[in-house]
Structure formats: C-alpha cells, structure tokens
Amino acid sequence: MDVKHLSSFQDFSPEKLLKHNVFQSGRFFLDVYCLQPGQAQKPHRHATSDKVYVVLDGRCRFRVGAEEEVHGPGAAIFAPAGAEHGVANDGPDAARLLVLMSPPPEHA
Template sequence: MQVTTIEKMKSFSPEKMKKINLFDTKNLFCDLYCFEPGQAQKPHAHEGEDKVYYVLEGEGSFRVGAEEQTVKAHSAVLAPAGVDHGVTNRSSQRLVVLVLMAPKPHHH
C-alpha cells in the first residue's frame, strides 16, 4: 500500500508555484500544488484528461473556461478535458491544492 503524508510533502518556492508529485501510475497522477501569495498556474487545457482541484488550505481564484470563482478550503473544482483552466492565489495566505488527473497525460 502506498501512503503519503501531505503535511510532510508540502513545499513552497518564492519563484513560482511548486508541483509535488504524490502518486504517478499508468492511469492517473496526483500532485500537490503549493502557491505563495500572488503565484499562479497559467490557464491551459488538456485534450483527453479531466482534472480535479481540491483545496486543502487557503483560498484560490480558479478559472475554468470563461468562469472564475474564489474557492476556499474543503471545496473541489472540476476542469473538464479540453477546457482552459488555471489557478491564482490572490490572497495573502499560502494556497495548497490537491490535483488529480485521469487518464494520465502522455507528457507527464
């Protein structure tokens, strides 16, 4: 059984958002995205993969398609395949997001 402790995996960088891989299988990947205040993941899309963002700590501004919404801890956001999506930490606190994507993209 693979078990990972999120608290021990969290890591932040003053330069840019940190992506920390938690699980990586042939079917999916699960990452931790750690944002300092003001950091962002620029909008992008994945043609064949749906993505779920789950906010663990803080709050972020999530964009999916033309919609943008502030989402707080303990809430999840779905970014369907082929739709532009991104995250910005506009708060003064750190933002930690659990990210699941399946099927696993070929480039990851």
C-alpha cells in the same frame, strides 16, 4: 503499503508554484500544488485528460472555461477534458491544492 501524508507536502518556492507528486500510474496522477501569494498556473487545456482541484489550505481563484471563482478549503473543482482551466493565489495566505489528473498528460 504505499502511504503518503498530505501534510508532508509543504515545500514552497519564492520563484514559482511547486508541484509535488503524491502518486502516479499510467491512469492518473495525484499532486499537491503549493502556491505562495501571487503565484499562478496559467490557463491551459488538455484535450483528453480531466482534472480536479481540491483546496487543502488557503484560498485560490479558479478559472474553468469562461468562469472565475474564488474557493477555500474543502472545495473541489472539476475541469473536464477540453476546458481551459487555471488557478491563481491572489493572497494573502499560502495555498495548497490536491490535484488529480486522469489520464496523466503524455508530456507531463
């Protein structure tokens, strides 16, 4: 059985946000993003892929379209295809996000 434990994806880098793949198929990917305070994923968009962020630990500032909001553990944020989206950890704590994208981008 293909089982992963989300608690095992805890590697952070002082250099940049780290992305750890949990599962991937041709239909989706599921990653854990690890962000130290001050780290961010710049706003960007995918024309034909949807994304969902779920906060596992910490708090992050999410942007979807023109909106920005800060959310903590248990929040799930939907960034539909075509919408500009990004995330930033303004600190003070490290943050981990479960991130779904469907379908995976062609040039991931």
